[in-house]
Amino acid sequence: MSELSPDYFVLDTSSLILGHRGIPNFEGKVTEGKFFVPLQVIRKLKEMREKGLGEGRIGLNELSKLKEKGVEVTCPFDELDTRLDPDEAALKLASERGATLLTGDTTLKRIAESIGVQTELVSVGKKSKTRLRDFFDGETLSVHIKEGMKPMGKRGMPGDWEFVPLSEEKMSRKEVERIIGTILEEARASEESFIEIERPSSTIVQLEDIRTVITKPNFSEALEITAVKPVKKLELSDYNLPESLIRRLRREAEGILISGRPGAGKTTFAQSLAEFWVDHRNVIKTVEAPRDMQLSKGITRFSKRQGTREEIHDILLLSRPDFTIFDEMRHPEDFELYRDLRLAGVGMVGVIHSSTPLEAIQRFVGTLPFGEIPSVVDTVLFIEGGNVNRVLSLEMRVKVPHGLTERDLSRPVIVVSDFLTHEPIAELYAFGRRVFVVPIGEGRRQKGRDENIELSPSIEVRGTTLVFDFRRKAAGESVTAYIEGDQVFSGKVGKSGRIFLSFKKKSRFRRFLNAYKSGRLKFYRKY
Structure with a gap:
């Protein structure tokens, strides 16, 4: 190995994917140092991008960002050895040039140190918030982004939502690609996020509490992002x-x-x-x-x-x-x-x-x-x-x-x-x-409705409590309620002739109230 040159640095595949923000004292290295990238690393990133894998696009974009920041990056074509994989090529180049290997791979770091190659570990960079989060508010269940279409979202609660446009402007392919890039970058930068599945045609990312599904042509006819976020955690x-x-x-x-x-x-x-x-x-x-x-x-x-x-x-x-x-x-x-x-x-x-x-x-x-x-x-x-x-x-x-x-x-x-x-x-x-x-229950239930008596209680709204008044003569009677054929309540009428239904969830409260007003909520007395 040649004499150590602390101003020389070799970038491997993992360091480019993680990004320059994770390189320790990056600004100082840019001012004083020179960066090398083995051709095998560039080839690997290119292959990954051609397969539709996000890491390839991120790594190649990182090379462009380094150039924009004035970083001198050299690819020594004369040292191409097709027998070496990208990691081996980076290790060999760092050893021969007496350079410091920059890697995000802890295993490669240990190997390099064991043979006397100086290394620095590239960590995940500072977490950036993706634009995807801008589409979510306290009532948005899911966001649907597709190139050539307006971004849409489901707003409300499960079972009680509206599908509405989130913007009046249609999304271009570049805009969708940019959002996908920030999703993948944040997934790698955050300890609470991860890429669950990555295929050439689709990617599933857990972005903290947002489940994100990305599909790409030719699997889907256009780029599409579907993101789902829980609105409320219930007990x-x-x-x-x-x-x-x-x-x-x-x-x-x-x-x-x-x-x-x-x-x-x-x-x-x-x-x-x-x-x-x-x-x-x-x-x-x-x-x-x-x-x-x-x-x-x-x-x-x-x-x-x-x-x-x-x-x-x-x-x-x-x-x-x-x-x-x-x-x-x-x-x-x-x-x-x-x-x-x-x-x-x-x-x-x-x-x-x-x-x-x-x-x-x-x-x-x-x-x-x-x-x-x-x-x-x-x-x-x-x-x-x-x-x-x-x-x-x-x-x-x-x-x-x-x-x-x-x-x-x-x-x-x-x-x-x-x-x-x-x-x-x-x-x-x-x-x-x-x-x-x-x-055997549906026919029996329908028959029971024909034989039993349908009740028509009055209703009183008290905050999030619905009071159904059956009158005192119905006190103690067993009552079953249905909404469009589905049983939603079964119980006894109180001594006052009333049933009190309290709701902690506004969506369930609205469902009962709207069903009563529209005549879809039916009460039957059972014998």
Whole structure:
């Protein structure tokens, strides 16, 4: 190695990606020093950019920024050795020139120091706030940016939002690329942000509390950014759940599904449930893809993308959590992993997309043996408009399936019941090699409405409390309320002939009030 030249510096791939802001005493080095970049490093950055990877674009842009700042950067073409990878080339160049190696790779730093090459570690630079944050305010659920279109956003609360333009100006391709660049830079500069998945055609970034999905041509016809941010972090008490359901969630339920349509508030409820269990001294883990849940530090979060099914299985069994929350179950292997862990004795919560709670159960039919279903799933919570709309329980019985009459057709039947009313709403049974899912509650519920009496209470608004007055003659009667066919309340009329419904969430309050005013809120007295 030649005599040490402290004014000579070699930049490797990682240092260019991290940026000059992370170089210690950068201004002093610019004034006094000379910078070298191996050709292999430039080639690697070029290849990364051609594959659509953000690091390549950032690294090449950093070279341009260095030139703009008057930095003398030299690429020694005469020392090209195609047998060396970029890191080896940077190490060799620093050794031969007696230069200081600037790297963000701690492993390369240790190797360089072990052979006598002076190194300095490039850290993440000062965090810059991306323009993406400018589109968010206290009521914005998500931001949708696409080249050639006006930036749009969902404003409001889950289940009660409007899709509105956030600017009157259309976004050019350069503007969208600039925002993407700042997103990737901030993800690398912030300890609370990370790039979850990066492919040539798409990138998923967790930007602190903002989940960002970036798609590029030719996967999408144009550049697009979709960013989702939680508006409010709720506690389980904010959902006004019945005490019987809270008791089941705390002590009895071990195979839980949280279902609902996209954007209904499933992940928000899962977060509340996780924190509830932590408050009651339970060990909680999560499996996420991407890791976008907002949880306390005491909850360990695993990435399904970064670990194999076997690794996640082994780690969760050895770490012995009381409950594991599996966010965004979509693929067959997700259901298999859920099943394996549940049958191994791990309490499981799966977050799943479905239009009805019954459809969430049907997702497991064919994925696992029929007899295992009630052992794997015992409770289904359906989230709609940010609220727990319905709760179902599953149990296995031996009986004649609903709709059949012959006694010799008795067989194991999975009965799906409404947890609060204990009324069966569907049955699952095997006939030959097929599994049939037979709804029985919808017809029964409609029949019950025909036989029972519809009530027409008056309403009084007291802040965020709705007072429904049924008159004293209805005192003690059992009343069930529906909004467009979905049961939203069941209880008894008080001695004064009134029912008081208090709401902590304004969106739920508005939903009930608007449904009453439009005639969509129906009350029925049950016998």
